[in-house]
Amino acid sequence: MIEGELDNLYQDIILDHSKNPRNSGYLEGATHSARENNPLCGDRVSVYLTVHNAEITDLKFEARGCAISVASASMMGQMVKGKSITEAQKLFKQFIELINGSDVGDGFELKELESLSGVKQFPTRIKCATLSWHALQRALESGGIQAKA
Amino acid sequence: MIMTALHKSGFPINDIRSDFPILSEKIYGKPLVYLDNGASAQKPIQVIKAISGVYEARYANVHRGVHYLSQVATDDMEAAREKVRGFINARSEREVIFVRGATEGINLVASSWGRANLTVGDEIILSQMEHHSNIVPWQLIADITGAIIKVIPINDAGELEIEVFQNLLSEKTKMVAITHVSNALGTIVPLEQVIKKSHDAGALVLVDGCQAAPHLQVDVQELDADFYVFSGHKIYGPSGIGVLYGKESLLESMPPYQGGGEMIDTVSFSGSTWADLPFKFEAGTPNIADAIGIGNAIDYVSALGLTSIMEHEEALLSYATEKLKAINSIRIIGNASKKAAIISFVMGDIHPHDIGTILDRQGVAVRTGHHCAQPVMERYDISATVRASFALYNTFEEIDSLASSLSKVKEIFG
Numbered sequence: 001m002i003e004g005e006l007d008n009l010y011q012d013i014i015l016d017h018s019k020n021p022r023n024s025g026y027l028e029g030a031t032h033s034a035r036e037n038n039p040l041c042g043d044r045v046s047v048y049l050t051v052h053n054a055e056i057t058d059l060k061f062e063a064r065g066c067a068i069s070v071a072s073a074s075m076m077g078q079m080v081k082g083k084s085i086t087e088a089q090k091l092f093k094q095f096i097e098l099i100n101g102s103d104v105g106d107g108f109e110l111k112e113l114e115s116l117s118g119v120k121q122f123p124t125r126i127k128c129a130t131l132s133w134h135a136l137q138r139a140l141e142s143g144g145i146q147a148k149a
Numbered sequence: 150m151i152m153t154a155l156h157k158s159g160f161p162i163n164d165i166r167s168d169f170p171i172l173s174e175k176i177y178g179k180p181l182v183y184l185d186n187g188a189s190a191q192k193p194i195q196v197i198k199a200i201s202g203v204y205e206a207r208y209a210n211v212h213r214g215v216h217y218l219s220q221v222a223t224d225d226m227e228a229a230r231e232k233v234r235g236f237i238n239a240r241s242e243r244e245v246i247f248v249r250g251a252t253e254g255i256n257l258v259a260s261s262w263g264r265a266n267l268t269v270g271d272e273i274i275l276s277q278m279e280h281h282s283n284i285v286p287w288q289l290i291a292d293i294t295g296a297i298i299k300v301i302p303i304n305d306a307g308e309l310e311i312e313v314f315q316n317l318l319s320e321k322t323k324m325v326a327i328t329h330v331s332n333a334l335g336t337i338v339p340l341e342q343v344i345k346k347s348h349d350a351g352a353l354v355l356v357d358g359c360q361a362a363p364h365l366q367v368d369v370q371e372l373d374a375d376f377y378v379f380s381g382h383k384i385y386g387p388s389g390i391g392v393l394y395g396k397e398s399l400l401e402s403m404p405p406y407q408g409g410g411e412m413i414d415t416v417s418f419s420g421s422t423w424a425d426l427p428f429k430f431e432a433g434t435p436n437i438a439d440a441i442g443i444g445n446a447i448d449y450v451s452a453l454g455l456t457s458i459m460e461h462e463e464a465l466l467s468y469a470t471e472k473l474k475a476i477n478s479i480r481i482i483g484n485a486s487k488k489a490a491i492i493s494f495v496m497g498d499i500h501p502h503d504i505g506t507i508l509d510r511q512g513v514a515v516r517t518g519h520h521c522a523q524p525v526m527e528r529y530d531i532s533a534t535v536r537a538s539f540a541l542y543n544t545f546e547e548i549d550s551l552a553s554s555l556s557k558v559k560e561i562f563g
Contacts (some may be wrong), residue, residue, distance in 0.1 A: 006510050010561045041502055042519040042532050064532050066500035
């Protein structure tokens with residue numbers, strides 16, 4: 001049972017994303033960015049976005065964190081790229097519902113993100129899974145920076 | 150559980166363990182292996198019963214009532230102060246101030262002593278391995294007074310760079326605030342040297358003794374420390390209580406930290422006068438029951454004797470060091486020649502949080518993260534470590550459990 005929960009938390013797909021994160025790095029020419037820290041552990045993630053006509057055309061992130069936080073950021077990038085700001089915010093809400101173990105509202109197919117639902121059995125790790133998402137949310141709320149001339 | 154012959158004969162490990170009720174708890178169905186003592190130690194039944202005993206039969210407010218229970222509570226609390234005095238060998242109980250914890254003790258000194266004594270360009274020296282609680286209070290007072298903070302670096306092993314320290318000292322140095330034992334690395338700081346050099350330069354020394362008080366014999370007179378702070382909860386006592394020791398002449402010269410009841414002599418709207426030490430620094434109704442509890446914790450530790458405790462913990466440390474070194478991917482952070490029973494380590498590129506979660510599910514409680522010592526993490530260019538910190542009730546078998554739980558980490562992360 002206990003072992004099962006651990007295996008469910010550290011599924012192969014999560015380990016794969018944490019070891020080979022997609023869209024990792026600094027994004028030149030980003031229009032939006034935000035950094036989130038977890039002061040409890042010192043983990044941090046920066047999310048960089050390029051937004052054109054309210055659509056997230058590119059996303060990269062730099063993360064220093066555990067397997068859960070890196071995998072979550074990696075999956076987030078794949079899911080969010082190409083979506084509109086409104087769609088990304090809906091996805092954010094669905095993801096938070098998934099992680100908190102509440103009913104996930106209608107919206108997108110969560111696909112690989114479903115694999116992170118095991119985190120709900122580990123309350124001390126929820127912040128790890130949501131760190132990059134909060135950075136995304138803040139980057140979007142920041143309204144973006146003036147594009148360089 | 151039958152303990153092996155590794156335990157030094159005469160050290161009553163089985164009796165000790167049965168004194169700590171929480172040690173028989175099961176965590177996720179597995180026996181608790183509690184190796185997070187550096188964060189907070191568990192409590193023996195003697196302390197637990199003493200605290201409930203206060204509330205059951207001996208409680209009232211202190212230092213004010215004429216009634217019987219007020220006198221009993223006052224006597225018990227002052228008896229605890231006397232136990233603390235003896236424990237650290239202060240000259241007088243007037244030098245023992247009860248505070249919420251070491252953090253409050255440091256804030257008290259930084260604020261009260263700092264406001265009265267620091268001015269623009271004065272220097273405060275800290276070490277690179279301080280806990281945030283011995284950094285931030287000094288930054289706050291430096292901002293107010295214009296004082297400057299200098300930092301003693303540590304070498305790769307986690308030892309203080311004494312020569313650099315010597316060069317940092319000058320007539321501008323007013324305060325050296327330094328840990329006795331590093332909570333993140335386990336390093337035991339050569340305090341005699343540090344204090345001698347500081348005093349030679351005309352500076353005062355505040356020692357953060359949180360990680361030392363449970364493990365080492367502390368003698369504030371022999372050390373010649375000007376201030377020494379520690380927390381009750383790390384020496385098997387209650388949380389929410391701690392001790393600030395200060396030399397009487399210094400405490401006398403310092404203005405009050407907080408105002409209120411208990412700390413006054415007379416109050417009028419034309420001005421107030423302060424109570425004598427130690428009460429000048431104990432505004433408001435104190436944490437009575439926990440102050441008494443810290444006395445019982447000291448009784449517990451003293452009955453075993455710090456010498457036997459040190460021997461036991463040193464044996465645990467060397468056994469654990471050997472066990473962890475045998476695991477290929479593990480790198481121990483902090484290899485000072487003199488260490489308390491704390492081991493910080495990293496394991497390949499597996500994040501300490503993931504390790505902590507996997508150990509937890511096997512009943513093994515360790516600390517993971519930066520240990521409120523981010524400058525230490527920066528020094529070693531890491532974001533976090535796993536820390537196993539040992540106490541008088543830990544066993545060699547528990548270290549075996551730690552090692553075997555770490556193999557589960559390898560299994561998951563490959």
